[in-house]
Amino acid sequence: MTQPDCNATSDARGATWIMVGVCTRSESHSCVVCHVGRRSDWCELDEAANILLERGRRRREYDSGTVVFAQGEFNKGVYCVSGGTVGIRRFDGDGNSVLLALAYPGDTIGYRSFLTGREHKTSAEALGPAVVCHIDRPTITALLAGNPALGRRFLKRLVGEVEHAHDAMFRQATLSNRDKLICLLLTLVRRHGRQHTDGPQSIDLPVSRRDLASMIGARHETLSRIIGRLESDGIAHFSGRQVTIPNVEALAAGVDCCA
Amino acid sequence: MTQPDCNATSDARGATWIMVGVCTRSESHSCVVCHVGRRSDWCELDEAANILLERGRRRREYDSGTVVFAQGEFNKGVYCVSGGTVGIRRFDGDGNSVLLALAYPGDTIGYRSFLTGREHKTSAEALGPAVVCHIDRPTITALLAGNPALGRRFLKRLVGEVEHAHDAMFRQATLSNRDKLICLLLTLVRRHGRQHTDGPQSIDLPVSRRDLASMIGARHETLSRIIGRLESDGIAHFSGRQVTIPNVEALAAGVDCCA
DNA sequence: CGTCTGGTTGATCTAGATCAACAGGAGTGG
DNA sequence: CCACTCCTGTTGATCTAGATCAACCAGACG
Numbered sequence: 001m002t003q004p005d006c007n008a009t010s011d012a013r014g015a016t017w018i019m020v021g022v023c024t025r026s027e028s029h030s031c032v033v034c035h036v037g038r039r040s041d042w043c044e045l046d047e048a049a050n051i052l053l054e055r056g057r058r059r060r061e062y063d064s065g066t067v068v069f070a071q072g073e074f075n076k077g078v079y080c081v082s083g084g085t086v087g088i089r090r091f092d093g094d095g096n097s098v099l100l101a102l103a104y105p106g107d108t109i110g111y112r113s114f115l116t117g118r119e120h121k122t123s124a125e126a127l128g129p130a131v132v133c134h135i136d137r138p139t140i141t142a143l144l145a146g147n148p149a150l151g152r153r154f155l156k157r158l159v160g161e162v163e164h165a166h167d168a169m170f171r172q173a174t175l176s177n178r179d180k181l182i183c184l185l186l187t188l189v190r191r192h193g194r195q196h197t198d199g200p201q202s203i204d205l206p207v208s209r210r211d212l213a214s215m216i217g218a219r220h221e222t223l224s225r226i227i228g229r230l231e232s233d234g235i236a237h238f239s240g241r242q243v244t245i246p247n248v249e250a251l252a253a254g255v256d257c258c259a
Numbered sequence: 260m261t262q263p264d265c266n267a268t269s270d271a272r273g274a275t276w277i278m279v280g281v282c283t284r285s286e287s288h289s290c291v292v293c294h295v296g297r298r299s300d301w302c303e304l305d306e307a308a309n310i311l312l313e314r315g316r317r318r319r320e321y322d323s324g325t326v327v328f329a330q331g332e333f334n335k336g337v338y339c340v341s342g343g344t345v346g347i348r349r350f351d352g353d354g355n356s357v358l359l360a361l362a363y364p365g366d367t368i369g370y371r372s373f374l375t376g377r378e379h380k381t382s383a384e385a386l387g388p389a390v391v392c393h394i395d396r397p398t399i400t401a402l403l404a405g406n407p408a409l410g411r412r413f414l415k416r417l418v419g420e421v422e423h424a425h426d427a428m429f430r431q432a433t434l435s436n437r438d439k440l441i442c443l444l445l446t447l448v449r450r451h452g453r454q455h456t457d458g459p460q461s462i463d464l465p466v467s468r469r470d471l472a473s474m475i476g477a478r479h480e481t482l483s484r485i486i487g488r489l490e491s492d493g494i495a496h497f498s499g500r501q502v503t504i505p506n507v508e509a510l511a512a513g514v515d516c517c518a
Numbered sequence: 519c520g521t522c523t524g525g526t527t528g529a530t531c532t533a534g535a536t537c538a539a540c541a542g543g544a545g546t547g548g
Numbered sequence: 549c550c551a552c553t554c555c556t557g558t559t560g561a562t563c564t565a566g567a568t569c570a571a572c573c574a575g576a577c578g
Contacts, residue, residue, distance in 0.1 A: 090429050092515055098432045100425055112418045121422055151410055158417035159371045163380055165424030166359055170349050172431040173357045173476035177534070209557060217432035222534055224558055256351055436566070468525060481566055483526055 031057065031080075031133070039106030040080060041153040049147050056139025062126035068109070071123040075113040077136040081105050084130025085191075085206045089123045098214045099207060101164065102127070104191060111154060114140060127206045172217055175255075178226050180216040183257040185236065189248065201248055205241040290316065290339075290392070298365030299339055300412040308406050315398025321385035327368070330382040334372040336395040340364050343389025344450075344465040348382045357473045358466060360423065361386070363450060370413060373399065386465045431476055434514075437485050439475035442516040444495065448507065460507055464500040 031042045031053055042053060059082065062068060068079055071091055086103040100122060103109050113120045114137065126132075135143075143150055171180055185203070193201045205212065213223035230236045235251050237244045245251050290301045290312055301312060318341065321327060327338055330350055345362040359381060362368045372379045373396065385391075394402075402409055430439055444462070452460045464471065472482035489495045494510050496503045504510050 090425060092429070092433065094515065096433055098429050100428055112421060115414055115418050121425065148407060148410070151407070151414065155374055155410065155414060155417065158414065158421060159374050162371060162417060162420045162424060165421060165428060166349060166381065169359055169424060169427055169431065170351070170357050172428065173473060174351065174355055214432060219535060220557075221536085221559085225534085228558085256353065478567060479525080480527085480568085484566085487526085 034082060041106075041108045041150060041157065042080065044149045044153070045143070045147055049143055052139060052142055053135065056136045058134045058136075060132060060134065062130045062132060064126055064128045064130075066126050068124040068126065068132055069120050071120050073120050075110065075117070075120060075137070077134055078111040078114050078140050079109050079124070080133045080135065081107045081109065082131040082133055085127045086124050086130055086132065087127045087207065087211070089125060090121070091123065096214075098217075099211045101161070102191070102206065108154070108157060111140075111157075115154070171257075177216055177218045177222060178229065179255045179257075180218075181212075181223070181226055181230075182251055182255050184212070184215055185243065185245070186248070186252055186257055189245070199247075201245045203243040203245070205243060293341060300367045300409060300416065301339065303408045303412070304402070304406055308402055311398060311401055312394065315395045317393045317395075319391060319393065321389045321391060323385055323387045325385050327383040327385065327391055328379050330379050332379045334369065334376070334379060334396070336393055337370040337373050337399050338368050338383070339392045339394065340366045340368065341390040341392055344386045345383050345389055345391065346386045346466065346470070348384060349380070350382065355473075357476075358470045360420070361450070361465065367413070367416060370399075370416075374413075430516075436475055436477045436481060437488065438514045438516075439477075440471075440482070440485055440489075441510055441514050443471070443474055444502065444504070445507070445511055445516055448504070458506075460504045462502040462504070464502060 031040065031045075031050070034040065045053060056077075062084070068086060069076070071089075081103050083105055086107075086109060087099050088101040088103060088109065089097050089099050091097045103124070109124050110120065171183055175183065188203050188205065189201050192203045192206060194204075207215070209223055210220045213220040216223070218226075227236075227238050231238060234246070237246075290299065290304075290309070293299065293301075304312060315336075321343070327345060328335070330348075340362050342364055345366075345368060346358050347360040347362060347368065348356050348358050350356045362383070368383050369379065403413075430442055434442065447462050447464065448454075448460050451462050451465060453463075454460055466474070468482055469479045472479040475482070477485075486495075486497050490497060493505070496505075
């Protein structure tokens with residue numbers, strides 16, 4: 001249960017990049033030695049289960065924008081993000097869409113519709129180049145039956161998702177768009193921030209302006225203006241998908257984030 | 260696995276009332292014959308587990324407004340709603356609060372913090388008189404260890420909660436306050452509606468105006484005005500906690516609910 | 519009896535939606 | 549190569565939904 005490679009860099013975003021390089025090299029790379037290591041749901045399986053997993057698993061690279069599974073589609077199994085960032089999106093009938101969540105290496109996605117046996121309620125798409133493993137239905141069914149620990153991992157994952165969603169609901173109900181954006185930036189810093197020892201930060205946004213707007217429940221024009229305001233306040237500087245934050249404390253000041 | 264009593268009435272709200280009457284009569288009423296029957300998570304337990312459950316279970320009545328468990332509190336086990344309606348609420352530091360969800364007979368609550376072993380992230384309180392069973396930590400731990408079916412029930416429950424939350428997030432991001440209120444009323448009709456064979460409906464609201472406002476992410480003054488607008492449109496009539504909807508189709512018309 | 523909480527309404531102000539124009543790529547096809 | 553469209557992002561002008569501040573009423577309750 002060691003992680004032989006990829007642990008030289010602990011920086012989240014840097015790691016992602018290296019990961020993609022490493023993992024695409026070997027299609028038959030085993031999950032137990034996968035870089036995501038203990039972060040994935042599959043690390044506690046016994047020997048027999050691992051053999052089963054290797055058989056039912058298929059690794060695949062996705063170009064930016066490619067869909068992993070689509071809303072309304074029949075469930076074909078579950079997916080484990082290995083490299084890159086995957087967006088969880090919901091559409092309505094009028095062509096609107098909202099980015100509900102982001103998935104990172106080690107995260108399992110598409111398992112909700114597997115558990116309910118119903119169609120996917122959301123879409124998943126690669127934001128930037130990504131690597132995702134697919135585990136087919138018979139395999140995951142067998143694994144769940146024989147490994148109660150796996151079910152417990154799913155349980156914990158679901159609890160995390162509910163709490164994340166509740167946080168978001170609360171923010172949506174109580175915060176202004178400006179504060180919602182600040183909260184979002186602060187969470188993105190954690191994952192995508194290149195930190196210079198906790199002083200000034202710099203983020204590579206994984207999403208477009210439109211998606212960023214949908215994540216805070218605003219129109220993209222409004223987001224543009226809020227960004228302008230943050231710039232003139234000297235609180236954050238936006239250039240393309242690069243965001244630089246001179247002082248994270250100043251950004252967070254006065255915003256009751258994730259209460 | 261039969262339900263000996265309480266199945267004379269299938270009306271959701273009417274049933275709740277009768278339930279409370281029946282259940283308070285016998286403190287030692289067993290879960291397997293509890294009116295919530297197949298709707299609860301505890302109906303598929305074997306004989307040994309049921310004995311265990313009866314020992315670790317304590318039934319209690321709650322007055323309107325009483326808290327079942329409080330945000331920030333250490334987890335003391337899980338709860339099963341037997342009668343009435345329970346509100347799941349989140350507070351922030353400034354005294355604001357948002358009603359995130361409603362729990363009904365058969366629903367298990369407080370299990371998220373049990374699974375994570377951390378403090379409660381939300382509060383639960385009785386909205387109106389309610390009856391709730393408490394199952395202590397040792398009991399639920401033992402039950403989960405011996406009954407994989409119970410874990411599966413929790414899994415499904417969690418999936419439902421995530422999807423409910425995603426629906427809410429999407430609505431919050433895309434709908435106007437008026438449309439959000441309409442969606443909320445439509446869901447409340449399902450639970451609290453006294454239906455006259457699917458024509459005009461009448462709801463007994465389980466929550467105050469302030470809570471109703473928090474559920475759609477608006478101020479209570481704004482809610483008042485929206486209610487006024489719905490009244491002058493003849494779409495719904497509000498009198499205290501009574502809402503009458505002459506035509507449900509007319510209310511739902513043009514609103515993309517729960518996409 | 520005063521106090522408190524919950525609800526309604528009014529006046530006002532502003533954050534944010536909407537409509538619209540425009541600029542910079544990125545393809546695509548001649 | 550250019551011309552074309554398509555897509556993303558920015559900015560301006562305008563309008564309105566909704567927040568805010570405040571007064572007020574009714575019932576609950578010590």
